Amino acid sequence: MSAAAQGTSKAAHGDVASKKKKGPGALATAYLVIYNVVMTAGWLVIAVGLVRAYLARGSYHGLYYSIEKPLKFFQTGALLEIFVFPCNAFGFYLSCSGIVPSSVVLTGFQVLSRVFLTWAVTHSVREVQSEDSVLLFVTAWTVTEIIRYSFYTFSLLNHLPYLIKWARYTFFILLYPMGVTGELLTIYAALPYVQKTGLYSVTLPNKYNFSFDYYSFLILIMISYIPLFPQLYFHMLRQRKKVLGRTEDYSKVE
Amino acid sequence: MSLGTSLIVWVCFLPEVNADWLVQARGHSHYCSLIGGFPVSHRGGSEGFANYQDEALREGKSLKDEDVLQHLPVGTTATFYFRDLGAQISWVTVFLTEYTGPLVIYLLFYFRVPFIYAPKYDFTTSKHWVVHLACMCHSFHYVKRLLETLFVHRFSHGTMPLRNIFKNCTYYWGFAAWMAYYINHPLYTPPIYGEQQIRLALILFLFCQIGNFSIHIALRNLRPPGSKTRKIPYPTKNPFTWIFLLVSCPNYTYELGSWLGFTLMTQCLPVAFFTLVGFIQMTVWAKGKHRSYLKEFRDYPPLRSPILPFVL
Numbered sequence: 001m002s003a004a005a006q007g008t009s010k011a012a013h014g015d016v017a018s019k020k021k022k023g024p025g026a027l028a029t030a031y032l033v034i035y036n037v038v039m040t041a042g043w044l045v046i047a048v049g050l051v052r053a054y055l056a057r058g059s060y061h062g063l064y065y066s067i068e069k070p071l072k073f074f075q076t077g078a079l080l081e082i083f084v085f086p087c088n089a090f091g092f093y094l095s096c097s098g099i100v101p102s103s104v105v106l107t108g109f110q111v112l113s114r115v116f117l118t119w120a121v122t123h124s125v126r127e128v129q130s131e132d133s134v135l136l137f138v139t140a141w142t143v144t145e146i147i148r149y150s151f152y153t154f155s156l157l158n159h160l161p162y163l164i165k166w167a168r169y170t171f172f173i174l175l176y177p178m179g180v181t182g183e184l185l186t187i188y189a190a191l192p193y194v195q196k197t198g199l200y201s202v203t204l205p206n207k208y209n210f211s212f213d214y215y216s217f218l219i220l221i222m223i224s225y226i227p228l229f230p231q232l233y234f235h236m237l238r239q240r241k242k243v244l245g246r247t248e249d250y251s252k253v254e
Numbered sequence: 255m256s257l258g259t260s261l262i263v264w265v266c267f268l269p270e271v272n273a274d275w276l277v278q279a280r281g282h283s284h285y286c287s288l289i290g291g292f293p294v295s296h297r298g299g300s301e302g303f304a305n306y307q308d309e310a311l312r313e314g315k316s317l318k319d320e321d322v323l324q325h326l327p328v329g330t331t332a333t334f335y336f337r338d339l340g341a342q343i344s345w346v347t348v349f350l351t352e353y354t355g356p357l358v359i360y361l362l363f364y365f366r367v368p369f370i371y372a373p374k375y376d377f378t379t380s381k382h383w384v385v386h387l388a389c390m391c392h393s394f395h396y397v398k399r400l401l402e403t404l405f406v407h408r409f410s411h412g413t414m415p416l417r418n419i420f421k422n423c424t425y426y427w428g429f430a431a432w433m434a435y436y437i438n439h440p441l442y443t444p445p446i447y448g449e450q451q452i453r454l455a456l457i458l459f460l461f462c463q464i465g466n467f468s469i470h471i472a473l474r475n476l477r478p479p480g481s482k483t484r485k486i487p488y489p490t491k492n493p494f495t496w497i498f499l500l501v502s503c504p505n506y507t508y509e510l511g512s513w514l515g516f517t518l519m520t521q522c523l524p525v526a527f528f529t530l531v532g533f534i535q536m537t538v539w540a541k542g543k544h545r546s547y548l549k550e551f552r553d554y555p556p557l558r559s560p561i562l563p564f565v566l
Contacts, residue, residue, distance in 0.1 A: 205441040210523035 033156045035080065040149040042074035047142045050135075064122070064134045071138065074145075075118045082108035106232060114141065117183055121218075124199060125190040133189060137182030140175045147171060169240040176236070180229050187218055194218060342413035349403040352422045356430030357396040363434035364389045375440045382444045384452050388437050388520050391459055395512065398463065406470050408477050410484075429528045437520050445521040452519055459515030466508035468494035473505070486551050499555075500563035502544040506536040507561055537561050 046067045053066035064071075122134060151168045154160040193199070200214040326332065364385075368376045380386070436442065445451040472495045476485045489496045497504040513529040540561035547554050559566060 204436075204439060205443050207443050207446060207521065208523040209436045209439070209443055209521060211436070 029156055033153060036149045036153040036156065039074060039077065040146060040153060042070060042077070043142055043145040043149065046070050046074065046138075047146060050139070050142065060135055061132065062130050064129050064138065067138070068129075072118055072123070075114055075141070078111045079115060082111055106235060109228075110232070113183075116221075117186065120200075121187055121190050125193050127193050128186055128189045131186060131189050133182045133185030135182070137179045137186065140179030140182060143171060144175050144179070166244065169236070169243050172233075172236050176229075176233055180225060184222055184225060187222055191215060191218060339415065341416035343416045343419055344413050345409045345411065346403060348414060348419045348422060349407075350400060351419060352426045353396050353399045353403065355423055355427040357393060357400070359427055359430045360389065360392050360396075360434040363431070363438040366438065366440075370435070371440055378440075380438060380440075380442065382442060384444050384519065385437060385442060387452065387456065388516070391456070391516060391519065392434075395463065395516075398467065402467070402470055406474050408474055408479075429524075429531075432524045433520075433522065433528060436522050436524055443521070445519070451521070455515045455517075455519035457515075459512050459519065462508040462511035462515060465494040465497070466505055466512065468492050469497075469505040469508060472498075484550065486547065486554060497563075498558075500558060502547055502558045502560050503536075503540040506540050509536060510561070537566060540566075 049067040049070065050063055053063045054060055057063075117137070122129060128134065147164065147167045151160070151164050154164055194201075195215045198214075200212070202210060202212045204211050363370060366375050366378055445455075472490055472492070473487060475490075476487055477483055487495075487498055489498045494508075495504070497507065501507050510529070510533050513525070513532060517525045517529050537560070544558070544560035
């Protein structure tokens, strides 16, 4: 009898222990705040750069060149999120906004695909840099990242304005498809140049008995958007329901 | 019957419990027979169907199949927690499927079946003898694995999650196709250092194949037939097992050696990738195994490393 009672009480204790959440320490929080503030500022710089260049030229063609360097710097910097700051992705500090952890895998995948597009496509194939599709995804990324990083900053400081939370979980509805369209069009535009120059490709015979066709690889990447993009999109939609849905319930109660 | 993801059941022990029904009367103090005979714990034996396993006495640690209710540290009543592990498939099935694939796929490339290479090469054979040697080694390796699965290995768990078969087969079959494509390609380039390199590679490969097999036999002999006891493996009279002095999982060490040999023999980058990925996975497994050895046995030899002597 007593052994069974012991068993149940231990199970209850286990429940309590698992509910306690692990958060970053004070030093880690400071680092994360600095990182997120810097990233917010960086993407604001890119946004301002785009607007100024547009006003100066009077058209939206070729704006890529005016923000090329900060874009490369800050988009590449996001790699820290998957290799150094997994806390960002795990959302350890999202205690005030609720129980919504984002996945390291999804964020990591997104960062890698962005870095790939920045360096392996746009930077590597000069001819696509003047394409309008580049502006399409750069704009989408800029707006998304400004909102996302300010969201993280405010969350870390435990003062998250509802507007930011709403924006993060609403703007993507338009920005995701916009960004994806820009990305796909850019890769598509790069294809003929890659095929013509054999960029990043290795052919047989060679002493390592290996070959790589970058042209086919890019086509495979484009195809992979078909299963992957809907998953990411619906994941965000579900997150939206979870995060914004709860506050709607509260407002009904009032 | 479906019991959902978890179910708390109050159980009394009775002299015999019919496999078809669950008794919930209280107050009796007789004990049950083997937990395998208990109604909701039946395992079905057939692969690919839902199984309820791992009855847990408390949340966390699951009971083993061989545990007898009579000997569990509880009184006359106990609470059993059940966890639905999802669709399962037997280890043997998975192993046989994932190893037959590479065997067949490699041969398709070796015989240059149509639609792989340019039509003028269909059903031709390579002019390099190392390509024939590589085919023999690769095929031997997977035949050995199949035979070991059927006759040598004694598995701790009967089943694994069903989705593993898709994951594992993609890995093995995919890499086999990738490697075989280049090794059997009409434009294949043989190793730079020629016969010397190939001979050395072959010796390494065969040495490690024998070593790997010796370890499998030694591990099998640790465990009487039908049992699932766990003991510390020690070196036997077979010199290939003396590596147990330095390493917890020498089967992985030898496996790495075999694939290094094959990489050297074929001088093929995809093979090197396969070796690397396999090495990473085996290191993860070896570290896990090493840790559970240390946890389970107080007198575990301290000199041993998980997979590479003194290093890893």
